[in-house]
Amino acid sequence: MGNNQKNVIELEEVVVKFAGDSGDGMQLTGNQFSDASASFGNDLSTFPDYPSEIRAPQGTVAGVSGFQVHIGNKAVQTPGDLADVLIALNPAALKTNMKWVKPGATIIIDIDNFDNKHYKKAGYIEDPLHDNSLKGYTLIKAPITSLSRATVNSLELDIDHKTADKTRNQFVMGLLFWLFNRDVKKGEEFIVKKFAKKPDLVTINKAVLFAGYNYAETVEAIATQFNINPAKNRKGTFRQVTGNAATAWGLIAGTQKAGVKLFLGSYPITPATEILQELSLHKYLDVKTFQAEDEIAGICSAIGASFAGSLGVTTTSGPGLALKTEAAGLAVITELPLVIVDVQRGGPSTGLPTKTEQSDLMQAIYGRHGESPLPVIAASTPGNCFKFAFEAVRIALEHMTPVILLTDGYLANGTELWEIPNVDKLPEIIPPLVKDNDPDFQPYRRDPEKLNRFWAIPGQEGLQHRIGGLEKSDIYGAVSHDPFNHEVMSKYRAGKVQKIENYIPEQKIIGNPKGGELLIIGWGGTFGALNVAVTELREEGYDISLAHFNYIFPLPKNTKEVFSKFKKHLVCELNLGQFVDYLRSQHPEFSYQQYNKIQGLPFFIKELKNKFKKTLEEK
Amino acid sequence: MGNNQKNVIELEEVVVKFAGDSGDGMQLTGNQFSDASASFGNDLSTFPDYPSEIRAPQGTVAGVSGFQVHIGNKAVQTPGDLADVLIALNPAALKTNMKWVKPGATIIIDIDNFDNKHYKKAGYIEDPLHDNSLKGYTLIKAPITSLSRATVNSLELDIDHKTADKTRNQFVMGLLFWLFNRDVKKGEEFIVKKFAKKPDLVTINKAVLFAGYNYAETVEAIATQFNINPAKNRKGTFRQVTGNAATAWGLIAGTQKAGVKLFLGSYPITPATEILQELSLHKYLDVKTFQAEDEIAGICSAIGASFAGSLGVTTTSGPGLALKTEAAGLAVITELPLVIVDVQRGGPSTGLPTKTEQSDLMQAIYGRHGESPLPVIAASTPGNCFKFAFEAVRIALEHMTPVILLTDGYLANGTELWEIPNVDKLPEIIPPLVKDNDPDFQPYRRDPEKLNRFWAIPGQEGLQHRIGGLEKSDIYGAVSHDPFNHEVMSKYRAGKVQKIENYIPEQKIIGNPKGGELLIIGWGGTFGALNVAVTELREEGYDISLAHFNYIFPLPKNTKEVFSKFKKHLVCELNLGQFVDYLRSQHPEFSYQQYNKIQGLPFFIKELKNKFKKTLEEK
Amino acid sequence: MTQSQTKLTRADFQIDGQVKWCAGCGGYPILAAVQKALPETGVTKENVVFISGIGCSSRFPYYMKTYGFHTLHGRALPIASGLKISRPDLHVWVATGDGDSMAIGGNHFIHTIRRNINLNIMIFNNKIYGLTKGQYSPTTPLGSITKTSPHGTIENPFLPGELTIAAQGTFFARVVDKEPKGMESVFIDAAKHDGTSVIEILQNCVIFNNDIHEQIVAKDVRDDRMILLEHDKKMIFGKENDKGLILDGQEIKAVKIGENGITMDDILVHDKKTQNPNIHYMLARMTYPELPVAIGVIRSVDQPTYEAMLDEQVEHAKKNSKIKDLKGLLHSGNIFEIK
């Protein structure tokens, strides 16, 4: 097998999109495909795309759920703009996704579902297979449902209809294994592992996998196979990871390195829930999770835990962050360590809850009453959510402050092939603890460098003290209404956060560190797309560089210096211009241009490149 | 009486500070004094100053409560920097207030309370009457308590001790009547009115009033009387009004002019509570107030009322605003009228709850998740809280949007002598209502000019529709996850708010409208102090003008033009620089200097003038 | 309240578009029952408003051809309260989930109830967070394994009826999504009740908590594990109608009629109208297997509503206030004419 191919084309990369009903298990199929690709040595990036209804009526456009996988033999940094291969299990899936495929793409449909009834449900007026709309595409009409069923039935195992139909994924998988010229054994292994405890399921799924593979090999329709070689220059131990899992693990890593326990107080909300779910699995690592009655109780329980000497963490998305702002202010004035993770989604209000956006930035920086400064950082790839969750823990503990870590739906649910870090080599984190009975301890005495106060923990002898939301006197921490003390304390709080700039890396330039014509400025989850677009344009000879920010407030110390090396500055964000407004207020000396997209979707590389070229051309 | 004065000095203005225990009724005495002043035709401004404890232990510094009154024969715009006359009922009151009196001020103390016991309670180490610290002041040691008691006792009316002691205020009042060379009849009238139903109280208070008056006239200590003539150039019908009362009345006026009912959903919080209290008194004007279980229920009930065709209003202070931000976002996406009043106080967190500050600005502008634009306006004097509450109602209803109105503790509790507006001459407000069964009605069809949607109200026939927090399709208002629709709707929401700039007045310049050297920029409650400082400096010949903002977001259309007329721009605020950062992001072409104070106190005119002069001198 | 002239039908309340719950979701029969019950309550279409929070259940207003408002997670009740207080003429229904009403919305739940605002609150109790895909809710049974409790929950669940009654509720009923007739009749009773009506609907979530109520509502066991309460009738149950409830000291007990000397006379009569909540509290708390679960209207007592008392105060103020208008208000107190 795998050797008798007719016509194999070598590809650097390919984007495959799986689409079907919400209940069809598209995410699972996509994951299986990407895991298989990883095991063949490809680099990859994935992104799911699902509606806000759980399972809107079958066959309707509202119910279509998708999963996009981008694999390649060079570094893959985004799930890809448009698909080379689309698997559409029904007409609604086809209809929804035709605008997201490349011209000439290969489209595999389950022909069993392409009948009048399904067309109508999907809202088609004409039969898309006969109205010329698919002209120019390579269409593969596979009888996926019927062949899967027939295969299962032939085994005479007394399998019910529903279970039989679930094997369709394996048919698709078999087909793809052939299409990508891969050893189908890997597919077999996956099945054996997944259904380890259910031998019947192993049997039927294996059979259907082979049925798919053989169908592809046999049928005339598929003339070409693709071959994507293993990624070069990437050595090490890798795994797929979503941003949410990486965030959870980064939090664990940070607290372990600090020698404090991790306490998560949270309330479920899309797309942040998986962090809570993930952490609830790791009690054996001394992680405690508390599913609170609401977001306010979530953050408050975390503050209580921090007061008691754990690191309190709370995870949420925009609407939840809104609810947490009052309590965040309490953490600011009491100067307790706390990590707030905001996985941004489409707003305002409930907005587009399953879509991605970067529109909580202003709320993160400014969304508290009074003068309430706190540091804000942002992760930029699914994998580096680990690194920045770790950073959030470090900053919170070493500087005694609440920290907001921004990720987004795109990072949270997307995956990349991530090199597993060496836990032993992660830096130590040193919280400013106090010794029992320290005669010099005062609740608001400060470290002269960082300006943080020290952390005396209930249970410690001789350090009893009281903190709270009323303004406190410098050093001694008594309730104080003194006007000048308030000014002193307000400035300490601001200064403490500003001084974090001395403890974070300088801003890097991707491209020409000496400067040049155009600097692209981005932050957070758009890194993959911006980086690819800039890199490709540089390869094409354009004078363009990228400064992509992970440290938002305070900004890296050299930000002004970096900006001043370039003539033009284009700030790209998935919102209506929040970072650019913030930059204007912080570094008003540059005249920023802006490029914004607010469609609940990530940037596409193509649209970025177009915009960048235009910006370069403009006088 | 009142004619046999020894030595009368004519004054343009005078600042009197009343200080005593929280339970001593200083606010009442102050109010009585200022009402009397008003009835003599003086202009005035007042400001209370009280601790966050209700009645901290008697005689302690923590328990001192104060009330400052500034009266004059020219326009009085602030309660005054420092006092000309201090009435200190005990040593703690003296101790707390000595830093707020002018050199050479007249200090009236209740000598009965100046003994060792009281000194100790107040934390004095040495007797302040004998340690030379009062040198240079005119000290009047009046036996206020003992003479008041004696006066009451002499009436043989069987009055208890507590009640007798309460008459001390009238003793002080009598003393002041004499000191300010006023007809004591006015004081009598006040007493008769106030205790109308309690003849005994009339008798004793009157007696003590005269006792105070006569004491002043008789005793050698007081050598000089002051005379402040009625204010010139002010004709009309006036009353004292606090910012909170003016806000409440402005809300009533606005809804009446719009023909909609007023619904207030609120939760008590200092210093906003009085708006709820005031509105709860006016049910006869069809005002409904709902004291909710928390701030969130407060704003949500208001949103429900707005959906149902009333104008929903919610009132709060910083911590409450933080809690309301999620719901404010719902009002943004559903495009319902709503007024949110934020009476700012010292932050962060519980902060300095009874003190004033301007530090909720960023939260008001940016403190919501997603792209959630809403207009923000600010009142600038106690009296014009009426005007801007009215404006908030107008903008909310005519533009179908939530509006944040910012006031602050200084405006809320301070008073000015306010010219009562002619209700009939207030402008009409015209909400975009829909006719029953209008066949063209669609929930998200928009007015082409203002971009607002229309307001169809439950109960109206043939207009049934559903709104909600999920993104909706343009015009039709169906739930929509369409990427391009989201962009369109996001831009409509932003555009609608931006377009309000066409429906607000242009920014005015106080001083030289042609421009000049230095433009002072302020916003909200600092108007009085900035205006006086700028006006005085202009009179002294300095090239300085003031642009004081009431419309914050959007800014008046001519803002840039106004700024560009001046060489230097100094932004003055009671925070660490929020408006200035906002201006930098909106009009980055100017290089703003900033002057900030964050002490829970208003600006003093003296410190402003110093700063302004320095700024003018700098190169 | 405006009453409809021509009799409405179910179709008057059905939307043209799609209902987007999962196939088999308990939401569908509930929706149908509401659409059938509404015409029986004598309302006009334009005077009915549906308010909801966030959750699968809270999509409800989108599926009703009336005025509707899909609000914020947990906040349906204060929004509905503001609406009803400002417009007592409207008929206001609230659709909410167990999470929406009792997790994030728990405070509004008890406060709305104690105010006795005339709202009809339908709690879709599927004992799980549906929309966020399967985390435990405040009604999830102790020990349940869910996405956020991989080792089992460690929280005692709320009983909605218990909370309702302790928050001084005037109306509480429990119904089952599988029983259209039962739902319709209770919805009509709730609509007629002048005060806060809380209806707990045992709803199935096929995707994340399938068959959670089956232990009680399954066809073959339901007669023995549920008891249908009817006002003024004996509280009897069982396939053979041979079991009943008696009061034994401080406790309700289920007994077999004819056994141990128990006769029909010993069986309690259901009185939903008694002001004293003690027995309603006990009935609402009955859980299987100790006792059958009570279905139907458990409590329905008359008490003045918040909005009626407020309107009375408004009318009273209008009649008695010395100040009559805004001008009068602005000129009240100390006024200074300066000439």
Place this chain on the structure above:
Amino acid sequence: MTQSQTKLTRADFQIDGQVKWCAGCGGYPILAAVQKALPETGVTKENVVFISGIGCSSRFPYYMKTYGFHTLHGRALPIASGLKISRPDLHVWVATGDGDSMAIGGNHFIHTIRRNINLNIMIFNNKIYGLTKGQYSPTTPLGSITKTSPHGTIENPFLPGELTIAAQGTFFARVVDKEPKGMESVFIDAAKHDGTSVIEILQNCVIFNNDIHEQIVAKDVRDDRMILLEHDKKMIFGKENDKGLILDGQEIKAVKIGENGITMDDILVHDKKTQNPNIHYMLARMTYPELPVAIGVIRSVDQPTYEAMLDEQVEHAKKNSKIKDLKGLLHSGNIFEIK
């Protein structure tokens, strides 16, 4: 838990600075009683933490020489919960007001209780918002004139005990600020109870709601209008100890012993330990003038705490997890070695 070696005294818990409540505030005797009770609970100073929300009552932690945290209005309980769950070794007390715990904090109140987290919650029930100067609270009697209800309140007040029990509370007691001995002994009982202890303190606010409890607690009437419940003892009251409580059908009734054939044998015995909440619910709800108000420990039953169950799960996971450390976690699942 760490136990103190040398016996502590009241002075160990007194601060050096000023207590800043109004003269005559009910807060003072409560503070004294807590400071006297603590040494009896065998704690060490450094293991005691006081948490509060915002309100006059919530200034409490500033007045105790222990660890303390004055938090946000309404949020004392979730903060205390996080603290206790993460550190079960600490002794955590919560000081809260009727507004703090039952207005803005109502949801946290019922959720904390159902989780049975071992906190000792003192509710200073002065039936008013003190700190904001006199607005009605959720416990203010219907019809009361306050700063925000100039025409009288139109809301049914909560009874803290009723809510506690309906939220599946394991401990509820009621005490009076005027009775130091009663407070001390109940505080000690609460400290010993392993689970959420709710103590309602009838507290006087001299400034904004003076004498609100006098109708019940005034010296001359108290014996007839309050009943002190003691475990395993007959529920009798009255100046002459001649009245008692009986159960009459679904209702508790107050009777005179010796009249109408009632003898001591008919009088109920108080059993605070019975799991069945029915009788505790009724006792907690007793209000004057129908019945005497119950004082003392009404309910105190054993049930596992949230933090104990969680710690068990943690221990179990540590023993049984195949993955043992972070490295193992990162390498679990599908790993690809690329060479």
